[in-house]
Amino acid sequence: MRVLLPGLLPTALSAALTGLVWSPAVAADLNVKVEIPRLNVAEYHRPYVAVWLERPDQSVAATLAVWYDVKKKDKEGEKWLKDLRQWWRRTGREVHMPVDGVSGATRPTGDQQLTLSSDKGPLAQLPAGDYILMVEAAREVGGREVVKVPLQWPPKSAQTAKGKGESELGAITLDYKP
C-alpha cells in the first residue's frame, strides 16, 4: 500500500506504520489526557486547544498539538488561532499551519487523549530538563483558559501529574514513563 499510493497515505496511517518499527523498550512515552468539559451554554462550539511544552524561561520547547477547524474552506479556521493568545504569542505566529502530526480537528467534550513517544515527533529532539506542559483552550463566543502542569523529561520512573481547569478545561492528566 505504501509503495502503491505514497502520495495518498494518510499521516495517521503513516505514523502507525512507523510505530510498528520502534521498540517500546527504549522509548519514553508521554500521555496527555485533556478533559473538555460539557458546558451548558446557548451556543456551543468546540474549543480550539493548543498543547505545548515550555522551558522554565517560558520559551517554547515543542508544540505537541493544536486542535482547530482544520477542514474549513480557504483555511478560515486559522483566522481564530490568535485567540489561543498565549500559544500564538509564544510560538503560533512563527509557524505555518497546518503542521503534520500537530494540527488536528477540534475535539468533542470528554477526555481527549494525546499520546507521544520519545523516538519520533516533537519529543524525539527534546533535551533532558524541566518543562511545563501548557494546555490552552479558547472557545468561539466563549472563554479562554490555560492550565499548566510541570514535568521532568525524560522520566526516571513512571509518573503521573495533574492539573485542573476551572472553566474551559477540566482535568489535565499527564502519564509518562521511561
Added chain:
Amino acid sequence: MKLSFKIAAVAMTLAVGLPLSANAHRTWLLPSSTVLSGSDPWVSVDAAVSNDLFFFESFALKLDGLQVTAPDGTFVKPENASTGKLRTSFDVHLTQSGTYKIAVLSNGLFGTYKDTAGQTKRWRGTVETLAKDVPADAKELQVTQMQGRIETFVTAGKPSKKVLELSGTGLELQAITHPTDLLAGEAASFRMMLDGRPAANLKVTVVPGGTRYRDKLNELTLTTDADGKFSVTWATAGMYWLEATVKDNKPNLKPATDRRANYTATLEVLAP
C-alpha cells in the same frame, strides 16, 4: 463625499485634518484588531476626533493624509472608505505577513491676525491657501506650522520591523518594544524622536480607553529621558491612546515662525 487618498506622496502640502475647534479633542484611529492570524486577514479602522476614548461622538477624522504602509515598506490602498458625521471608516486588506503601519499625516499652517476692523481672526490652511485666505492688509499675522502624525499598528502573523523605521520629519515614536507585542503587567519602552533626533524631557500622555464609563481619566504622564526614552507599564489589557506635543520655533514651512509637532498613537495591550 468620496475620500481622496493621497497614498503615493504624503507631501508637505497636505491639508490639515482637523476642524479648528479640535485642539481640545483627541484624535485617534481604532483598528478592529491588532493581532491577526489566518490566510486572508482584514482590519476595519474607525477614525475620529472626540473627547471620550474611543467613542466617535464629535467629528469624523479627515483622511487626506492617510498612509498605510505594508510590512515590505510599500504603500497600500485602503478600501471601502466612508465618512460619516461622527467617524470615518476604512478597511485594510492584510495581504502580507508582518506589521502594517496605519498613519494619518498632516502638515499645515495655523494663523491668527487682526483684520482692518481690529477683529482677531483665526485661519487654518496651507502655504498655497495663505495668500488667498488671509487678506494682504492683515495685521499682527502670526503663523504656526502644525505637523501631525496619528498612528496605529496591526500585525498579521509574525511581527516585523520595517514599518517602524522613522521618516525623520516631525515628532515620531521609535518602538523599542514592538507596538503589537504589548502585554498587561509588562513594561514597554519607546523613544520620542523629533526630526530624527531624540526628544528629551518631553511630556507623554497615555490614557486607557473606555473613559466614558469611569470617573477618573487614569492617565499616565511620563517624561522622556535625555535620550528621548520612556517606559510604560500597562495596568490592564485594552486599547491605549498615547500623545505628545512639541512646540518650538523650528518650522520648515514659510512664513511660519513657530511649530507645533504632535504625535498620537493607538496601541493595543493584550492580556497575558
